[in-house]
Amino acid sequence: MSPMAALPGISRGGVDAEATFRKLTGATEAKTAALGDAVLGGHHIEVKQARSSTLNQVRAVKYITLVAFSVPNKRWYVIPANEIVRQCARKMRGQHTENPFESATLSLYNLKKYALRNPKDLKDAVLKAIDEAKRYPALKKLMDEVLHNSKTLAQASVADVQVALRQYGLS
Numbered sequence: 001m002s003p004m005a006a007l008p009g010i011s012r013g014g015v016d017a018e019a020t021f022r023k024l025t026g027a028t029e030a031k032t033a034a035l036g037d038a039v040l041g042g043h044h045i046e047v048k049q050a051r052s053s054t055l056n057q058v059r060a061v062k063y064i065t066l067v068a069f070s071v072p073n074k075r076w077y078v079i080p081a082n083e084i085v086r087q088c089a090r091k092m093r094g095q096h097t098e099n100p101f102e103s104a105t106l107s108l109y110n111l112k113k114y115a116l117r118n119p120k121d122l123k124d125a126v127l128k129a130i131d132e133a134k135r136y137p138a139l140k141k142l143m144d145e146v147l148h149n150s151k152t153l154a155q156a157s158v159a160d161v162q163v164a165l166r167q168y169g170l171s
Contacts, residue, residue, distance in 0.1 A: 017047050017048065017049035017067075017068075017069040018037045018038060018047045020069070021037075021038055021045070021047045021067055021069075021122070022038055024119060024120075024122050024123065025038075025122055025123040025126060026040070026123065027039060027040040027045060030045075036062065036064050038067075040123070040130075041127060043064070043065065043130050044064045045064060045065050045066075045067055046058075046059070046062065046064055046065070046067065047066075047067045047068070048066065048067070048068045048069075049068070049069050049071060050068055050069070050070045050072075051071045051072070052072070053072075053107060054105050054106065054107055055068050055105065055106045055107075055108065055111075056105050057095060057103050057105075058084060058088070058095075058104045058105070058106050059101075059102065059103055060081075060085045060088040060100070060101040060102075060104065060143060060146075061101050061102055061143045061144075061146050061147040061150070062081075062143070063081040063084075063085070063139065063140045063143040064081055065078065065079065065080055065129040065130050065133065066078075066079040066081075066084055067079075067122070067126060068108070070108055070115075073108075073115075075115050075116065076115070076116045076119055076122055076125075077114045077115050077116070078114055078116060078125040078128075078129050079111055079114045079129065080132040080133045081133035081140070081143075082132060082133045082135070082136045082139050083111075083114070084106070085101070085139050085142075085143060087104070087106050087110060088100045088106075091104055099146070099150060101146045102146075102147075102150055
């Protein structure tokens with residue numbers, strides 16, 4: 001039986017997947033959702049639950065390991081940050097945004113090599129994914145720059161629009 005099957009209320013978004021992940025791995029809850037959903041070995045982890053074959057709002061700019069539980073397949077996936085960046089780099093735009101690194105939809109079909117056969121392997125797989133992503137420091141640096149540039153553009157855009165609104169008396 002899948003560890004998720006034992007939990008009631010699985011329809012409550014990713015909360016049950018997050019709690020089950022923490023229970024199975026000994027991870028703790030992250031201080032803020034902006035950093036991730038859990039902390040394992042001092043590293044932030046994003047945890048998602050998929051009710052279909054897609055993962056929504058995947059944020060490559062965080063450059064953290066993504067753990068996903070597929071409800072239909074009752075299977076865990078552990079995807080290193082570098083693979084998330086690689087998958088997002090194939091896209092011309094993101095999910096609800098122009099920048100695919102800010103938020104993207106990923107297909108579990110394209111991530112099947114990251115599926116675990118046994119939930120008991122979850123903690124080790126996450127630690128290995130963290131180590132793998134560390135091998136690509138230039139990708140981490142690029143994602144930091146993408147996030148910085150995105151925030152800078154957003155601030156400048158808001159300021160420019162506020163000026164125009166004031167000029168038109170619409171503020």
